[in-house]
Amino acid sequence: MENNRLRELINTDKPSIGIRLEGQWPTMVEIIGATGLFDYVEILAEYAPYSLFSLDNIGRAIQLFPHMSGMIKIQQESRTHLASRATSSGIQNVLFSDIRTVEEAQDCVKAVRAETPATKGLHGARHGRDVGVFLEAGSPAFVQALEDTVIAFMIEKKQAVENLEDILSVEGVDMVQFGPGDYSMSMGLLKNDPAIAEVQKQTIKTALKLGLAPRVEIDHPQEAEEYLEMGVKHFSLGTDVTIIYHWCKENGVCLKDMMKSG
DSSP: OOOOHHHHHHHTTOOEEEEEEOOOOHHHHHHHHHHTOOSEEEEETTTSOOOHHHHHHHHHHHHTOTTOEEEEEEOGGGHHHHHHHHHHHTOOEEEEOOOOSHHHHHHHHHHHSBOSTTTOOSBOSOOBGGGTBTTTTTSHHHHHHHHHOOEEEEEOSHHHHHTHHHHHTSTTOOEEEEOHHHHHHHHTOOTTOHHHHHHHHHHHHHHHHTTOEEEEEESSGGGGHHHHHHTOOEEEEEEHHHHHHHHHHHHHHHHHHHHHHO
């Protein structure tokens, strides 16, 4: 079974940096891994097309870099199926979106854990890349690898914020991410409404109080300063599609202006 870098960092209370990918080209994972700077790559399966073959290939790419693990963000309707297939592919950690209730949070934890009397999950002795297809299926190492999966929750719905402390008290949750876009929609507010920032701060404070790891998504390192002051140690820096968009826009405008003045 492969080493889970993000789990190691969470367990030792050390900081982590991730990066988000909507694209499914495994070579992008290799490029990120080659920098030696990122602790995990998050695959945004909630947003972009993917196949089970692409998840296997992404798992292979992640495996090339011992300093890096993987995470997948999945939506509510495919939770149990995709959590199993992603971890089977070697994408070791799972971010669950659209959590609203304690019961849903508990179901997400079950979707990751092995089905044993002690762990009470839903995973049987499956075949997959993570177990050498069949060599370690159902072994103690397999059960432990699922126990080591970092389980992260998106707090992004009105109902989730109303049930925040109870949801974050569910046994098995490790990491918390506030989602301002979905939350503002569920409240009928604009994304830049000052009330949204206050709810994010409260989510972070609650997570820290309960001994969980709050994570913040940022586009530039400078954005981390206020969160570092709050005690946040985990950041996701950028998304492939936004990085490409901003690079194209900034440099495209620059070149066009140069051509006009030439």
